[in-house]
Amino acid sequence: xxxxxxxxxxxxxxEDIVYTLFYEFYRGYTIYSTQQGRxxxxxxxxxxxxxxxxxxxxxxxxxxxxxxxxxQTNGQTAWTSMERDVxxxxxxxxxxxxxxxxxxxxxxxxxxx
Numbered sequence: 001x002x003x004x005x006x007x008x009x010x011x012x013x014x015e016d017i018v019y020t021l022f023y024e025f026y027r028g029y030t031i032y033s034t035q036q037g038r039x040x041x042x043x044x045x046x047x048x049x050x051x052x053x054x055x056x057x058x059x060x061x062x063x064x065x066x067x068x069x070x071x072q073t074n075g076q077t078a079w080t081s082m083e084r085d086v087x088x089x090x091x092x093x094x095x096x097x098x099x100x101x102x103x104x105x106x107x108x109x110x111x112x113x
Contacts, residue, residue, distance in 0.1 A: 001063045005057075006055045010038065010040070011034055011057060020035065021033065022034075022035075026064075027072065028044065028078030029068055029078045030042040030043075031064050038060075039059075039061055039063070040057055041056065041064050043078040043082040044079045045079065045082070046082035049082050049084065050082060050083045051085070071084070
């Protein structure tokens with residue numbers, strides 16, 4: 001599955017677009033999406049999904065649902081803290097050859113999902 005990691009929540013953290021968002025309840029989680037399809041995942045406590053301290057953003061709703069299924073397979077529910085650790089052996093960095101800076105997003109693909 002594909003996702004990008006950011007210093008801030010690009011979807012629900014943007015006051016200018018928060019009132020234009022779509023949302024869907026899925027297996028206890030809330031998926032918020034923009035008109036362009038970008039999505040974030042919220043749990044019952046702790047707000048937006050963070051992986052290794054970075055906010056996760058998905059390119060579409062199907063990728064977001066894959067993440068929910070991944071968490072459920074590993075015993076994590078919407079009631080679990082949304083600050084999640086994904087072991088390094090589970091994901092592959094897609095942009096590791098690029099120079100990273102604070103303004104550029106980091107993209108990861110979780111293996112096995």
